[in-house]
Amino acid sequence: EDGVATEAGPTPEEVEAAKENWLNGLKNLQEPLPEAKIVLPIKGRKNMLVTAALPYVNNVPHLGNIIGCVLSADIFARYCRLCDYNTLFVSGTDEYGTATETKALEEGLTPRQICDKYFDIHNSVYRWFNIGFDYFGRTSTDEQTLIAQQMFLKLRENGFISSQSVDQLLCQNCDRFLADRFVEGTCPHAGCAYESARGDQCDKCGKLINATELLQPRCKLCGHQPTIKPSEQLFIELGQLEPSIRTWISTVEKDWSPSARAVARSWLREPLRARAVTRDLKWGVPVPIEKYSNKVFYVWFDAPIGYMSITQSATKQYEKWWKPDKDCEVTLCQFMAKDNVPFHAVMFPATLLGVNEGHVLVKHLYATEYLNYEESKFSKSRGVGVFGTDAQETGIPSDVWRFYLASIRPETSDSSFSWTELGTRNNSELLNNLGNFCHRSLSFCANTFKGRVPDLTLTHADYELIALVNREIVAYVQHMEKGRLRDALRHVLSISRLGNHHMQAEQPWVLLKGSDEDKERGGAAIALCCQLVALVCAALAPFAPDAARRLRAQLGLPASALRINPANPSLIQYLPPGHVIGKPEPLFAKIEQDLLDKLRAKYAGTQSERANKENGSAQGGSNSVADL
Template sequence: LEPSIRTWFNTVEGGWSPPARAVTRSWLRDSLRARALTRDLKWGVPVPVPGYTNKVFYVWFDAPIGYLSITQCFTQNYEKWWKKDKDYDVKLYQFMAKDNVPFHGIMFPATIIGVNEGLTLVDHIFATEYLNYEEGKFSKSRGVGVFGTDAQETGIPADVWRFYLASIRPETSDSSFSWTELGTRNNSELLNNLGNFCHRSLSFCASTFKGVVPDMTLTDADYELIALVNREIAAYVSTIERGRLREGLRHVLSVSRLGNQHMQAAQPWVLLKGSDDDKVKGATAIALCCQLVALLCTLLAPYVPATCRRLREQLNIHEEALRINPQKPSLVRYLPAGHTIGKPEPLFAKLEPELIDKLRAKYAGSQSDRAKQNGEVAQTAAELEAAIAAQGEKVRKLKSSTTDKSIWQPEVDKLLALKKQLSSLPAQQPAVNNKASSDSVADLEKAVAEQGDKVRKLKSTTKDKVVWQPEVDKLLSLKKQLTEAQTKQKSSAANVASSGSSAADLEKAIAEQGDKVRKLKASTKDKTIWQPEVNTLLDLKKQLAALQVNNK
């Protein structure tokens, strides 16, 4: 299939975005290698071949076939879309992140070429680069950024989100989401430029002509404006056909900007108070601006559909009447003279700086960071350790069942995120810290033994230092407390000896300390635990020997 794929790609790559071309070319730089189409998993579409029914199809072999089946669910004439038909000129456009280009630029086309049933191959793949968040990267696993439900909770209209994200779409290089820029673009481009022009134009028509669109007597200045607008429309159609949605939006705003400039230059509110000729010019200016509002409603429909529905109601016009001829893109008279518009209303609202600052602070950092700031209870170390162990087991099983990185990498990312979350937890001191002064040496020795056992078990189950290191730290802290307690005990014993202890007292203390040492050595091989007690025993024996010499 490789020669056919290369030939086909050479004929269509001109209609692909730069990221899509770059990714596909990197795959074709060397000879293509065979890829497994099945997986040994419990979930998925079973392979309907005897001897292979215990396997399932690889998801990226199976999923693109759904493009055909979903069309069949929509219409019985689905083959007119997916097979060449003399009555229909179908072009297939696909939009995606660049990570998915290999499946749509190599694998699925290979499938279509291989079955040889004349199915439609993709004409245009528009892949994007990465969208970053403020000064860092979006991360779904760590909750860094603002996502669908978050956007909904902000109360900012969906069309504002759609407009802003389209205006920063990473079509040729990485771009970055910024709360400040979101507020600025809403207030300057949507509110002051686009919304202001539409509302002023329709309001003049409503207040001056009772909502009836006046006739136009065009002047050279008007024809000049129309020529400039037509240039923007042609550029808009060209960029949209090439998948440049961000650039297409720029041409829409240029039309609005031209309309604002024309209204300011014509000053219809002044002309309508002048001579009869002036009144005709004023009426023409308002009518032409209303035509531009209808044009803007047409151009903006893919970007801000809800706003365009409201604007169509204000224009009192059906959606079918607002069309652009792609073969001859130009301004047409959408609103005939005598057409009655609806009630003009503002389309957008200002986003106050205080709201933007509040949202930026609310969605700063990761979800765990925000939980801490909001006083929420984050996962404990024990809960995270359990989650890491379970996720680690899941990753090991996936890696043992397939070498396909695209399957297990998302699970690896989750595992790394959990480990990072665990390592970011504040160092927790063991509970005995809070009452170290009242704990006996025996209590601390017991705690050290139990913690040491816990560490040994963790180390035997995983080599991942991130999992067991926090427990090691607790163990070292307990040992430090034990050493301090033993030092105090030793000092106390020395004080007893120096205050005139009898040989009998020392012999009793030595017997008790010797018994203690024997029990410790029997319970653990960890020298750091019992060596201090051995030192205490030796010191007691030394005191007894010195006392016996003096008594002679």
């Protein structure tokens, strides 16, 4: 399937609409947004608050993590800006909890040092991928402490917090309660008996575990057997909030992606039970009650509050976005991988509903399934797959990665990364289809007309072509609005495919050598192709911002010229009459099979196997982090 939404020819109505939009579309665009350093909601405009799940700080993100949250959210946020929606896009690292404490012990650093070190890694990986956050923050801030404590106290005041004594594992040797990942033992599930099951989940059978049920439990730090000791924890009474959660979900879930809806529904199959929101740990937001002052909040209680505290760090007025004025509507769009859905669909909304201060609740919850690596699974703990830092070292531009990842985005089922496919998509779609169309059109304009876009009087046949193009851009907008980024991308390629067909059918290189009338037609064909290039440039920008920026410079247009009217998506006169373009250059390069083979071999196996291989060839030069 080549993604062209065009089976039947255009109807007379479509041709008429194409004409109307061509003539008047530019006037119908919205007033551009005011340039602002700090973006706040604006009355009377569509205000989009876009978030990417906050990646755990304690490791390097792999391609699956990147397409699952920050890249998807970025593509969407860039699309929103293209439509003149007033957009704030935030994310940041999720820094508290056992994952960080364990990593700190492993690396012999303090949790703070671990966060600082890995925050920089995340930050630089996302910069390289051109993720255009308005702000990329972190959760271990004063803003976070303040807002999380306020929210908690409000919940308590409203009667949704209770306390209960819970049996926990205590390592007397380390003088520490062993939450989740600090303990290992034999899996208690029948038929599994895996000996290195973690305190929260068994990696072999995949089932959830209650740490106190582990057989032969041992402290991960010192190996001693812990004892069971009760500890008093605070709980959020989800049961009491259940009716309001159910009512709310039933009104919004239609705007969620199918997998988000499925996960939320399966959670709600059972009655909701109280869940602990505190832990006996040190690295976290302290519980602001005397009696519990040696405890911190459970990381999943405070992590989603991170969206607010990061907005606060960004704007100093987070309430403008999160508790907007009555006459100022804010649409919250949240991107994440499937395993994060319960927290965003149920837990966090429950907190906000319990606080009852008119917070914005998620409107569009866009979850992805999982991305596999070649034949196996990406794994952070085992180091399988391509990581953000690896992608930079391949020499393949970030736009190509973005384009390829978007084109295999696991929207409806799991999908797989493959080096071969990366090459094919680059060579056949980006280079041969889209890149060549743009380069050919602009080169004709530059070489034959000294860059001045020829005059264009459109014929009926031209309007028919535009009507077909408009079908594609309408489909693009429809998919984007529903968070189906991969589907939207197919329609960008369809536009350049239609452009290529047009070029092929008109053969301007023949016409330009013919009679005066032929010459005029040849010029018009090129002018129309250049206008299509501008549309392709706009629609491509969310996916490949770097290439789009270069293409825009080649078109000689300012950023503000390339916009889409989501209420009436269509080709408009992006290039004014008499416009002179810039200098055309190829946008993409071929990726040779040879390089793909090398990369496939280089990234086979796990990170530590790779490190060993490298050490081997460097005559055993040790000190690789992976060996320690």
